[in-house]
Amino acid sequence: MAVTVQAVPCLSDNYAWMLRDTATGTVALCDPGEARPAIEAIEAAGGRCDIILLTHHHADHIDGVEAIRARYGSKVIGATADAHRLPKLDQSVAPGDTVAVGATRGTVIDSPGHTLGHVAFHFPDGAVLLSGDTLFSLGCGRLLEGTPADMFRALGLLKVLPPETLVCCGHEYTASNARFALTVEPDNAALQARAREVEAAREAGQPTVPVALETELATNPFLRAASVEDLARIRKGKDNFKG
Secondary structure, three states: OOEEEEEEEEOOOEEEEEEEEOOOOOEEEEOOOOHHHHHHHHHHOOOOOOEEEOOOOOHHHHOOHHHHHHHHOOEEEEEHHHHHHOOOOOEEEOOOOEEEEOOEEEEEEEOOOOOOOOEEEEEOOOOEEEEEOOEEOOEEOOOOOOOHHHHHHHHHHHHOOOOOOEEEEOEOOHHHHHHHHHHHOOOOHHHHHHHHHHHHHHHOOOOOOOEEHHHHHHHOOOOOOOOHHHHHHHHHHHHOOOO
């Protein structure tokens, strides 16, 4: 039993993520920030969307929910802590809870920092992490509501997942993140190689994610931060980075 995952580009640089349970055909869509491209992807994949998973409340992650729910009768799942600012939830979840996509089970992970109610979803059978705006390739989310300590704890929960886990994040920010990361660790050979890979992918119009967690552990300065203070310093640098 496992899930497959497919990126669904939407808006200017967002990704929704479509999961399909191979045993039952059940389909889940994570963070549809725009209805039209999500519906096009759903139709191309067979016209089924059983579940909508939400990592947090920002409009660019939820604005497509109602149109998709109305069309497919999707069950909407999101964090209890954020229920007051999410679309109406059919199932509210807390960190540690299990969510089912057909026969495949995923775990809800507490991941505040970008927002306080943010959660991630980890599906070990399929090695998929839906990280929303907490963990990006070569970056992390801007601290709009939480503290550096919140983000450090959240990233600490994600970095211990199996190294083959695919990081499926909410935005195509990798090229800018790579340019900044090289200012933090200019001599990191793995990062240099990843930056070249990212540049080539973007020049070819290809996505840079999903990416294996083991690659992020070797290259992402936020995952590699040794302390809260270290992360806070790096995050401040990224906030002021003009690259």
